[in-house]
Amino acid sequence: MAPVDAFLHIINLFAAAAGLGVISAVAVKLLWRRELAGVSWLRLAAWSAGAAAAVTVAGLVISGRDGRMGTYGAMVLASAAALWWAAFGPGRR
Secondary structure, eight states: OOHHHHHHHHHHHHHHHHHHHHHHHHHHHHHTTTTTTTSOHHHHHHHHHHHHHHHHHHHHHHHSSSOOHHHHHHHHHHHHHHHHHHHTSTTOO
């Protein structure tokens, strides 16, 4: 495998986590506009995408493959937990 191919595989591995992080952060900012006025959407997206990326790696290690439905479900739950932590929980600044 060429280095460019390996790089593209890694980018595609984390693309779902990054997309989920951005979409969920924008949705949370729209739903709780007043409560989250002081919280940056970039901070929310980073927390959400980071949690989803960690679950992606864990799912790859545990199952030996990426893209399993259980991993995607766990990504959604981890993203929701990370958004709560960054937006409403003790992680809020």
